[in-house]
Amino acid sequence: MWENAIARIRERSPATFDTWFAGVQFDGQADGKLHLRARDEFVRDWIRDHFQPALLQEIERAGGSATEVVWSIDPDLDSPVSSQRPPAPVVPKTIHVLRSEPDPP
Numbered sequence: 001m002w003e004n005a006i007a008r009i010r011e012r013s014p015a016t017f018d019t020w021f022a023g024v025q026f027d028g029q030a031d032g033k034l035h036l037r038a039r040d041e042f043v044r045d046w047i048r049d050h051f052q053p054a055l056l057q058e059i060e061r062a063g064g065s066a067t068e069v070v071w072s073i074d075p076d077l078d079s080p081v082s083s084q085r086p087p088a089p090v091v092p093k094t095i096h097v098l099r100s101e102p103d104p105p
Contacts (some may be wrong), residue, residue, distance in 0.1 A: 002026045005058035009051060020047055023078055034066035035061060039077040 006026075010017040021040035024047060034056070038044035047055075052069055059066045 001029070001059060001062040001064045004062040005055060005064070008058045008061070009055060012054070016050075020051070023077055025074070027072070029064055029066055031061070032065055032067045034064070034069045035072070036069055037072045037074045037077065039073075040075060041073060061078045074076065 018046040023043040
């Protein structure tokens with residue numbers, strides 16, 4: 001159910017989804033409540049403000065019955081994939097020097 005709902009949310013805006021949902025974990029659903037864990041309050045608030053109604057709608061569409069989201073904060077959640085990429089390699093540049101005098105014999 002969670003995977004189906006999240007897949008539909010991701011289809012709407014893949015870049016935004018990857019940025020924000022990387023910091024969210026599904027902890028379960030019980031008694032009409034969807035339990036989610038966020039890396040921090042900023043991620044929680046952003047998803048709550050921008051995605052929560054659509055998320056609840058997609059959960060319902062997938063066969064769930066969540067009417068409320070219960071959030072917890074866990075700063076130990078993994079960072080988004082984009083911040084774990086290794087830095088880009090350094091590419092050396094060739095510098096051409098033009099001399100104004102010819103080389104000595």
